Amino acid sequence: MDTQFDKAHRFSSHHRNELEKDKLCGCFYCLKIYSPSEIKEWCDNEKTAICPYCGIDSVIGESSGFPITELFLKGMHKVWF
Numbered sequence: 001m002d003t004q005f006d007k008a009h010r011f012s013s014h015h016r017n018e019l020e021k022d023k024l025c026g027c028f029y030c031l032k033i034y035s036p037s038e039i040k041e042w043c044d045n046e047k048t049a050i051c052p053y054c055g056i057d058s059v060i061g062e063s064s065g066f067p068i069t070e071l072f073l074k075g076m077h078k079v080w081f
Contacts, residue, residue: 002026004066011064013048013057022061026068028076036061037066051077 007051012028019025019036026033032053037061041050049059058080062068 003079005076006057007058008060008064008066008072008076011066012060013063014044015059016042016047016049019049019059019061022063024068025049025059025061027048027051027054027056027058027071028060029056029058031070031073032066033070033073033078034050 011045019039022036025036026031030051030053031053034048038052039049042048043050043057048057051059060066066072
């Protein structure tokens with residue numbers, strides 16, 4: 001059964017087009033919340049964001065429909081790391 005964290009994880013890759021329209025994103029590895037305009041590095045043919053604070057590809061944006069909050073990112077971190 002898919003949890004909300006499984007569903008949210010699907011929005012953490014191949015999401016450049018969505019992130020470029022967002023005003024807020026967060027990393028569920030380092031738990032930093034920031035503007036997607038801070039992202040300077042991409043992988044997966046320039047489609048997946050690399051967090052500018054920790055260098056991990058664990059970025060999720062507000063367009064995912066999931067809350068970009070410390071609490072939600074901590075839940076994601078617990079499941080995926």
